[in-house]
Structure formats: C-alpha cells, structure tokens
Amino acid sequence: MKASVVVLFILTQSVFAQVNTKSLDKYFSQALDDWEVPGMAVAVVKDGEIIFAKGYGVLEVNKKKKVDEHSNFAIASNTKAFISASLAHLVWEGKISWDDKVVKYLPYFALYDAYATQNATIRDLLSHRLGLGTYSGDVIWYKSEYSAEEVIKHIKYVPQAYDFRAGYGYSNLMFITAGEVIKSVTGMAWDEFIQKHFLNQLKMDRTVMSVNDLPKMDNIASPHKTINEKITPIPWTNWDNMGAAGGIISNVNDMSKWMIMQMNNGLNGTDTLFSPIVQVDMWTPHNNYKVSLASQKNMPSKHFNGYGLGWGLSDYQGRKMVNHGGGYDGIYSKLTMIPEEHLGVVVLTNAMTGIATSITMKAIDEILDSGDRDWSKEALPGAKRYADYKKKRIAKKVEARVEGTSPSSPLESFVGEYYDEFYGQVNVALEEDHLVIDFVPAPKLKADLSHWHNNTFKLEWKEIHAWFGFGTLQFMYDNNNEVTGIEFDVPNYDIFFEEIHLKKM
Structure with missing residues (x-):
C-alpha cells in the first residue's frame, strides 16, 4: 500500500x-x-x-x-x-x-x-x-x-x-x-x-x-x-x-x-x-x-x-x-x-x-x-x-425616440388583463399617475411604464435583470381606436419577449 x-x-x-x-x-x-x-x-x-x-x-x-x-x-x-x-x-x-x-x-x-x-x-x-x-x-x-x-x-x-x-x-x-x-x-x-x-x-x-x-x-x-x-x-x-x-x-x-x-x-x-x-x-x-x-x-x-x-x-x-x-x-x-x-x-x-x-x-x-x-x-x-x-443596438433605439408625442387614448384605456397562450396572463394597472405591468407567471418581471413616444412605453424594471435592461412595449389598436394588445421590444440575445403576443381580454 x-x-x-x-x-x-x-x-x-x-x-x-x-x-x-x-x-x-x-x-x-x-x-x-x-x-x-x-x-x-x-x-x-x-x-x-x-x-x-x-x-x-x-x-x-x-x-x-x-x-x-x-x-x-x-x-x-x-x-x-x-x-x-x-x-x-x-x-x-x-x-x-x-x-x-x-x-x-x-x-x-x-x-x-x-x-x-x-x-x-x-x-x-x-x-x-x-x-x-x-x-x-x-x-x-x-x-x-x-x-x-x-x-x-x-x-x-x-x-x-x-x-x-x-x-x-x-x-x-x-x-x-x-x-x-x-x-x-x-x-x-x-x-x-x-x-x-x-x-x-x-x-x-x-x-x-x-x-x-x-x-x-x-x-x-x-x-x-x-x-x-x-x-x-x-x-x-x-x-x-x-x-x-x-x-x-x-x-x-x-x-x-x-x-x-x-x-x-x-x-x-x-x-x-x-x-x-x-x-x-x-x-x-x-x-x-x-x-x-x-x-x-x-x-x-x-x-x-x-x-x-x-x-x-x-x-x-x-x-x-x-x-x-x-x-x-x-x-x-x-x-x-x-x-x-x-x-x-x-x-x-x-x-x-x-x-x-x-x-x-x-x-x-x-x-x-x-x-x-x-x-x-x-x-x-x-x-x-x-x-x-x-451598446449601439440600444443607442439606435434610443435615438429613434420621437419627442413631444402623446398616447392615442387616456392611460385608463390601457388598463386591463392581457393574455397569450404561449406565455400566460399579463396585467396592466394604473398606479397614481403611471401604468404598471405585471407578468402574472413571473412577478419579478414587474415594471413601471414611462411614456416613450406615441403608444410606446419604456419598461422601468423593478429589479435588475442580467440578460436585458432597456426595453419598450407598444399598445396595439384596432380600426375603432380600441386597445387590442401589446407587443414587446426588449433587445437582448437570450430572453425573447418579442415571442409574447398579448391580446386584451
């Protein structure tokens, strides 16, 4: 031995x-x-x-x-x-x-x-x-x-x-x-x-x-x-x-x-x-x-x-x-x-x-x-x-912001429950003077929404996320000016929010 x-x-x-x-x-x-x-x-x-x-x-x-x-x-x-x-x-x-x-x-x-x-x-x-x-x-x-x-x-x-x-x-x-x-x-x-x-x-x-x-x-x-x-x-x-x-x-x-x-x-x-x-x-x-x-x-x-x-x-x-x-x-x-x-x-x-x-x-x-x-x-x-x-990818999106615009309808019109069978339910609420988005399956993804331009809002995440930071969402309308859904633009290479297509319930 x-x-x-x-x-x-x-x-x-x-x-x-x-x-x-x-x-x-x-x-x-x-x-x-x-x-x-x-x-x-x-x-x-x-x-x-x-x-x-x-x-x-x-x-x-x-x-x-x-x-x-x-x-x-x-x-x-x-x-x-x-x-x-x-x-x-x-x-x-x-x-x-x-x-x-x-x-x-x-x-x-x-x-x-x-x-x-x-x-x-x-x-x-x-x-x-x-x-x-x-x-x-x-x-x-x-x-x-x-x-x-x-x-x-x-x-x-x-x-x-x-x-x-x-x-x-x-x-x-x-x-x-x-x-x-x-x-x-x-x-x-x-x-x-x-x-x-x-x-x-x-x-x-x-x-x-x-x-x-x-x-x-x-x-x-x-x-x-x-x-x-x-x-x-x-x-x-x-x-x-x-x-x-x-x-x-x-x-x-x-x-x-x-x-x-x-x-x-x-x-x-x-x-x-x-x-x-x-x-x-x-x-x-x-x-x-x-x-x-x-x-x-x-x-x-x-x-x-x-x-x-x-x-x-x-x-x-x-x-x-x-x-x-x-x-x-x-x-x-x-x-x-x-x-x-x-x-x-x-x-x-x-x-x-x-x-x-x-x-x-x-x-x-x-x-x-x-x-x-x-x-x-x-x-x-x-x-x-x-x-x-x-960095340039984000900068390009920031540069595309159109100043001096406003949403097509009052903030109250965006409030409600949204759903995508791919992802699940997402809620939008009005808290005081701003909108808040709540991903029901993932509470840690909650974010305040600040107006970006037109019907697009910036996601102000409540927590730091490793894979992404800057991101926006756009409220979609039908021909009668009714809010119908949400589309996302959160530029990153790992977690694809653009795969979520929310429809207002």
Whole structure:
C-alpha cells in the first residue's frame, strides 16, 4: 500500500514537472485583470489526477473574500451533461432506450405539430434537433413561478424554426423535458437522481442543485453584471423550474471529479455509473452545424462542430474535444475535455464575459505543448467589439425616440388583463399617475411604464435583470381606436419577449 502511494506521488509530480504551472498561474492572473472579471476558479485534470486547481480574484467585487478551488459558482448549462448521464444510466440498466418516444413517459408533451410530437425521442431531446430556435421559449420559464411540467405544457405554442431533425436550435426547454422523463421513469426528481447516482458516488460534497441551498453554505461567488460601465453584484436568480437545463451549482474541485469519471468511461473506481457503450452514444455527434469562416480563421485545425447527447463536440489539432459552456445570470462556466489525452479543464467565473475560452485553450496548449498563442490577448478586441455592438443596438433605439408625442387614448384605456397562450396572463394597472405591468407567471418581471413616444412605453424594471435592461412595449389598436394588445421590444440575445403576443381580454 505504501509503495503504491509513493508511485502515485511520483507520477503526479512527473505531470507537474512537465507543465509550467507558474507560467499558467501568471497568465490566468493577468487575464483576470485584462477581462475585468471579479473572480475565477480554474482546475486541470490529467491522467486521472487534479494537477492544477486554484482561485483568482474575489467572490464579490469590492469585498475581500478570495475565490479558491472550493468556491461555488453556477455551472448553468453544464448541468445538461448530468441529465444525459442520468438517462445514460437508465439506458445502461435497460429501463429506457434512447429511441423511446417522449410521449411514452410524458403524455402531455407536445410540439408544434402532431408528427413531431409523436415521433420525438429521448435522443432528440438531448441533441437540439427538434425544430425549435435557439433559446426560443426561454421567456416562458425565466423568473416565472411555473413548474417544470407547466413550462413543458406551453412548449406546443413555441414556433417551429426549422424542419424536424433538420437543423440545430439550442433548446433549454427540451432538457427541462428530459428532467421530467427521469422523474416519470424512476419516481425521483432529476436532482434527487443525480444526488444519489453521481454526486454521492463521486463525493461531490459541495455541489447543490438549487439556490435555496446557498444560505446555509459559505464560500459562494456572487453574480455580476456590468451596469453603466461598472461591474455590479446582482442577486442569485432561482432557476428551479428549469433546473434540469441549468440549475447545478458547483466548484472546480467537485467538477474535476466529474471530468475524471467522464474520461474513465463512466467508471468511478470499481463502480460503474454508466457503461462505456452508452458514453459512446453521448460523445457521438447527433447534430452537426457549420464551422464559421471566423471560427476557421481563429482555429484552423477545427474541422467540425457537433452536438452529442448533452455535450458539444469538435476537434483541436487532430484530437476530439468534448465540451460545454454555461451561462447563468451573472456567472459563466466552461468545461472541456480531450479524452484521448485524459485531459480536462474547467473554468468558473462570476462575470458575463468570454474569458473562459481563452483560459481553457491556454491550459490545453501548455499541457499538450501544442502552441504558444496568447488566446486572451487575441480574444479581447473581439469581446470589446461585441460589447460595443450591443451598446449601439440600444443607442439606435434610443435615438429613434420621437419627442413631444402623446398616447392615442387616456392611460385608463390601457388598463386591463392581457393574455397569450404561449406565455400566460399579463396585467396592466394604473398606479397614481403611471401604468404598471405585471407578468402574472413571473412577478419579478414587474415594471413601471414611462411614456416613450406615441403608444410606446419604456419598461422601468423593478429589479435588475442580467440578460436585458432597456426595453419598450407598444399598445396595439384596432380600426375603432380600441386597445387590442401589446407587443414587446426588449433587445437582448437570450430572453425573447418579442415571442409574447398579448391580446386584451
């Protein structure tokens, strides 16, 4: 026993000797400053061992508590791999098949047409190929009090974006549905199943699956948003109703254990959490999408982009790359593995920037001796251009405001109940001298309405929202000058209010 420990120690030290951890440490620290990220944690695993794990910066801007390898962040869409692994476990046990129809387990599940509804499979749910647009329908669950089942019952109203199994549209709604399939098959909620079959087995002791668990914990990163050029802490947002698509909260130490198990083909010591056969399914492309010209220029060795079952797939310098990103309100994550090298990198940050990709690629290059690119320096100008583009998008709308106008009818005419079968009920009330809009399923989206121009009003949100800020709505009229509905314009790239078409009841 002592001899084996000595051998393990020597092997681990040998890996350390080959990797310039001091150089990486310096690079990561500089990148944190360059990207103006409050805090970040990074871990690297190689050949079944954690060879690097460290925190940088602070848990919350303007506070002293430091990030370390045990600091918890939202991993957001990196949750999806836990859902696919859970279903893989059930496939391995013979309880389900990847090709089982979804309606077999969720009779209330429905898509935009009968054929898609009846033929959608578990495999389809996990590979973003069911015909919905990227992020389409996310406004249904965002900050709403709908249960997961209630969210799923609204999916039939989400518009079709492309033909069934004929395109790529990243869909959180389908992973919410997959989580409910786990519940139907096992009688256990998705989070209970993951706790029992993965977190407990891997001793991921600080990993939780709801923000409701955070008050009893310490060492928690605060989410941040840049507001008026200032990095600002924002509250944690409850994602329980979509938790199967993005609800897990973890740290790089725990996530390293997850990566080691993944690269060990589902084995955890002598225990099998899922078989190598079903892992092949998860890591096989089920839905391919183009490598853009910009991506080809940035990474000439990349030949394909695809999505397996809960995992993004591509290649880097002749090696398969298995990865996923995650975006939560004020927190971003990225997990990447090069399975044939038994190499994995996880990056967790408490800001909404693209730093994680640069950190990941630098670590991979250093460990595989595959180049000396300054990924961070190369990426920063593009990130700043994108930030400027988003500002200009808002500025253009502000510039279009027509001063000196007034609504076509008194404020009282806008008061009432509005409804859209896609979303639900929204109420407009008159409080003192101004209008207030109340999204009934999502009280946290309540906003005052200030007159913008004509029959358009600006949304003055009661709370800070990570994905959007500026927004307007327009009251619609019929030919008799009667208010008939509301249309939204809330420019952002994640939560699409324009999918809501309210009719006055």
